[in-house]
Amino acid sequence: MASDTLDKAQAGDLLRTMWRIRLFEEAVEDLYGRGMMHGTMHLSIGQEAVPTGACVTLREGDQITSTHRGHGHAIAKGADLGLAMAELLARENGYCKGRGGSMHIADVATGNLGANGIVGGGLPIAAGAGLSNKMRGTDQVCLCFHGDGSVGEGAWHEALTLASMWDLPVVFICENNKYGMSMPSEKAFKVDFLSEKAAAYGMPGETVDGNDVEAVAEVVQRAVDRARAGEGPTFIEALTYRWRGHSKSDKNLYRSKEEIAEWKERCPIARFCHKMLEEGVLEQADINQAQVDVRTEIRAAVVFGTQGAEPTVEAMLAGVYAPSPVDYQDILKGLN
Amino acid sequence: MTDMRTMTYSEAIREAMATAMTNDDRVFLMGEDVGIYGGAFGVENDLINRFGPERVRDSTISELGIVGMGVGAAITGMRPIVEIQFSDFTAQAMDQIVNQAAKLHFMVGGQANVPLVIRTPAGSGTGAAAQHSQSLEAWFAHIPGLKVVMPSNATDAAALLFAALEDPNPVIIIEHKLLYKQSFQVPVKIPKARLGEGRIEVEGTDLTIVATSIEVRRAIEAAEQLAAEGISAEVIDPRTIRPLDTRLILDSVKKTGRALLVQEAAKFGGYMAEVSATITEGDAFGYLQAPVRRLCGLDTPIPYNPRLERASVPQVEDIVREATALVREW
Numbered sequence: 149m150a151s152d153t154l155d156k157a158q159a160g161d162l163l164r165t166m167w168r169i170r171l172f173e174e175a176v177e178d179l180y181g182r183g184m185m186h187g188t189m190h191l192s193i194g195q196e197a198v199p200t201g202a203c204v205t206l207r208e209g210d211q212i213t214s215t216h217r218g219h220g221h222a223i224a225k226g227a228d229l230g231l232a233m234a235e236l237l238a239r240e241n242g243y244c245k246g247r248g249g250s251m252h253i254a255d256v257a258t259g260n261l262g263a264n265g266i267v268g269g270g271l272p273i274a275a276g277a278g279l280s281n282k283m284r285g286t287d288q289v290c291l292c293f294h295g296d297g298s299v300g301e302g303a304w305h306e307a308l309t310l311a312s313m314w315d316l317p318v319v320f321i322c323e324n325n326k327y328g329m330s331m332p333s334e335k336a337f338k339v340d341f342l343s344e345k346a347a348a349y350g351m352p353g354e355t356v357d358g359n360d361v362e363a364v365a366e367v368v369q370r371a372v373d374r375a376r377a378g379e380g381p382t383f384i385e386a387l388t389y390r391w392r393g394h395s396k397s398d399k400n401l402y403r404s405k406e407e408i409a410e411w412k413e414r415c416p417i418a419r420f421c422h423k424m425l426e427e428g429v430l431e432q433a434d435i436n437q438a439q440v441d442v443r444t445e446i447r448a449a450v451v452f453g454t455q456g457a458e459p460t461v462e463a464m465l466a467g468v469y470a471p472s473p474v475d476y477q478d479i480l481k482g483l484n
Numbered sequence: 485m486t487d488m489r490t491m492t493y494s495e496a497i498r499e500a501m502a503t504a505m506t507n508d509d510r511v512f513l514m515g516e517d518v519g520i521y522g523g524a525f526g527v528e529n530d531l532i533n534r535f536g537p538e539r540v541r542d543s544t545i546s547e548l549g550i551v552g553m554g555v556g557a558a559i560t561g562m563r564p565i566v567e568i569q570f571s572d573f574t575a576q577a578m579d580q581i582v583n584q585a586a587k588l589h590f591m592v593g594g595q596a597n598v599p600l601v602i603r604t605p606a607g608s609g610t611g612a613a614a615q616h617s618q619s620l621e622a623w624f625a626h627i628p629g630l631k632v633v634m635p636s637n638a639t640d641a642a643a644l645l646f647a648a649l650e651d652p653n654p655v656i657i658i659e660h661k662l663l664y665k666q667s668f669q670v671p672v673k674i675p676k677a678r679l680g681e682g683r684i685e686v687e688g689t690d691l692t693i694v695a696t697s698i699e700v701r702r703a704i705e706a707a708e709q710l711a712a713e714g715i716s717a718e719v720i721d722p723r724t725i726r727p728l729d730t731r732l733i734l735d736s737v738k739k740t741g742r743a744l745l746v747q748e749a750a751k752f753g754g755y756m757a758e759v760s761a762t763i764t765e766g767d768a769f770g771y772l773q774a775p776v777r778r779l780c781g782l783d784t785p786i787p788y789n790p791r792l793e794r795a796s797v798p799q800v801e802d803i804v805r806e807a808t809a810l811v812r813e814w
Contacts, residue, residue, distance in 0.1 A: 247592075248591040256595040272555070275556060472679065
């Protein structure tokens with residue numbers, strides 16, 4: 149999706165998605181600060197271009213797996229903001245009925261197979277979804293979002309090994325936001341780019357400017373096309389930066405104010421707006437209108453969430469196991 | 485009278501997997517050396533020739549990876565059977581079993597089911613020492629969201645595998661490696677089984693013996709010897725340890741007044757502590773004529789030396805001795 153082919157509607161959609169993520173998370177931060185939201189959360193403010201550019205390449209039926217820092221992935225995949233906000237507010241009308249919270253938002257019916265509280269937890273699951281897509285003979289593709297921190301996990305190695313061996317339709321998108329909690333990725337991994345590791349798994353590896361939504365879309369589109377054509381997985385490293393701390397406990401002792409300020413200068417949203425204005429794809433009035441529209445959506449989501457009921461212990465206990473079938477006819481049919 | 489045939493435990497499992505794969509395109513098998521090798525214990529044997537490498541998938545040595553792939557495939561419409569070559573190796577896959585498979589349905593508010601079956605052999609008696617001989621069922625039984633099956637005979641191994649495949653929840657089937665080559669009388673038509681339904685293997689009146697896996701076989705043999713001594717032992721096989729057929733056990737103990745609980749796993753924190761608590765907390769308490777007694781593996785890693793290995797887990801003579809003491813001393 150090069151900018152010379154980006155029309156006004158497409159540009160507006162990308163911008164709205166990035167703002168949905170930004171404003172949703174700012175609202176979440178505000179609710180938390182005012183004591184209206186509990187628990188913890190991991191904000192992706194500053195990283196909006198990665199999920200936005202990646203998910204714009206997907207078709208209906210394609211899947212994603214996500215991470216503990218997953219609000220952006222869910223929203224870019226088309227999550228309902230009200231259901232997501234209600235979940236963060238721990239209400240019965242949330243995506244997970246208040247049982248999952250920030251780290252477990254999923255919308256399985258539309259292909260968001262879920263965020264994950266375990267670093268690297270989603271990687272083998274994404275490979276399994278890819279295997280299922282292949283075995284069911286569909287052309288579905290699974291995007292596996294993960295962070296640089298998960299590159300140190302065994303799960304990362306096992307998922308890439310198996311996805312490669314079986315040529316599975318999976319695109320591994322590593323959001324390198326420079327820190328695995330406090331561990332700098334450049335200290336942890338003695339390669340210039342994490343994408344160099346892909347060669348060891350026999351798959352293409354590419355590093356992209358993760359704050360350039362169009363560049364992300366272009367690279368991911370190639371990988372998705374390759375996966376859909378049955379040519380196997382790709383590993384993409386998207387270089388980006390989280391503006392906020394790892395979570396609520398973060399005192400930012402491992403990085404400087406100057407570094408944070410420097411990355412804020414590279415804001416993916418401001419940068420995209422500037423470029424679209426410069427190229428005449430969008431006008432300032434379009435941009436302003438988009439922001440107003442998204443703000444209205446976010447307000448409605450907060451209202452929906454705060455009006456949700458408190459979940460009950462009875463419903464929770466009934467939700468530990470899926471109800472078992474009355475009869476085992478499917479498997480037993482034709483037996484002897 | 486149902487027509488019977490003689491089959492080994494592994495033949496019954498293999499036939500059940502073949503039947504399931506024949507009848508349901510969603511079912512496939514994934515594991516280490518399950519293909520041309522035929523499985524480390526020969527359970528898969530020729531399945532790869534019958535169903536091909538797409539449905540009998542030889543994986544790399546990646547326990548975490550294949551269980552996770554089973555989760556991913558299960559939530560997107562497949563019915564995977566993942567084999568973990570030795571139950572000890574589930575330690576390598578614990579994140580996907582405990583944090584993912586067990587909790588996913590709950591965490592996402594019921595949006596997804598995880599119909600994943602994990603089969604894995606446990607137990608000692610093969611001289612394979614401490615890392616290839618454990619009985620780890622208590623780990624899994626402790627986790628809300630998992631179902632845990634321990635078949636003690638060939639018919640159950642097949643019937644409970646069907647039940648597991650039909651269940652929308654992750655089910656771990658813990659097979660016993662010493663049973664694989666044992667022959668059993670198996671009905672031509674495999675009966676339906678339900679997860680959570682135990683069975684009285686031997687009826688009796690003097691004491692209740694609850695045993696799991698291979699200890700059920702030993703308890704049945706012990707009951708025969710006890711009968712010769714004039715002691716009438718009732719032997720119960722819970723068949724699934726989560727969910728547990730609590731009612732069956734409580735009613736038996738109310739009848740006999742005594743309970744001997746037998747497991748191969750080490751005693752401390754073991755599954756039979758749960759069964760013991762179930763009895764003493766339940767309505768059978770007032771009927772007890774003796775303290776509930778556990779007969780378990782010794783609290784040691786399984787040793788290599790064959791005499792020590794045998795001494796580490798309950799044998800038939802141990803069950804006879806403990807049962808006799810429980811009846812004679814109380």
